[in-house]
Amino acid sequence: MAIQTSINGKAVALSAEPDTPLLWVIREELGLTGTKFGCGVAACGACTVHVDGEPTRSCSLPVSEVAGKSITTIEGLKSADGTLHAVQQAWIAAQVPQCGYCQSGQIMAAVALIEKTGRPSDAQIDEAMTNLCRCGTYPRIRKAIRAATGQAAQAVEGAV
Numbered sequence: 001m002a003i004q005t006s007i008n009g010k011a012v013a014l015s016a017e018p019d020t021p022l023l024w025v026i027r028e029e030l031g032l033t034g035t036k037f038g039c040g041v042a043a044c045g046a047c048t049v050h051v052d053g054e055p056t057r058s059c060s061l062p063v064s065e066v067a068g069k070s071i072t073t074i075e076g077l078k079s080a081d082g083t084l085h086a087v088q089q090a091w092i093a094a095q096v097p098q099c100g101y102c103q104s105g106q107i108m109a110a111v112a113l114i115e116k117t118g119r120p121s122d123a124q125i126d127e128a129m130t131n132l133c134r135c136g137t138y139p140r141i142r143k144a145i146r147a148a149t150g151q152a153a154q155a156v157e158g159a160v
Contacts, residue, residue: 008076018064045131
């Protein structure tokens, strides 16, 4: 039985076994490889996607739990005309990535934080950004979040 959901704004019917982690369905069935496998136990955050707008670690979430929900991956952040999300633009400007492996999960967590708070304080950034970066780019991540809030916060405030 197919699991009906929405990925990056498109309705899809997923044919995976119900207990298959969402991460593997995204990568293997849908071919969206921007979301990364890191630990497999929802500890590192490399696999972070949005499920109904909430940052969610997809490596340990059974695909059956996303039936009828809306999922956004890193590939779904840019606009229809190809413009990168404000957070992605800030990431590039702040030269955040070193190895880059964790960055899609970091960006997804940052986008969710900004969408929730508008302009997060340092304490909110520290609390929300629990994804691990083995390269230690945390100061650049914070700098990019601060830079992006000027653009992303306006979009959130305009939608309210």
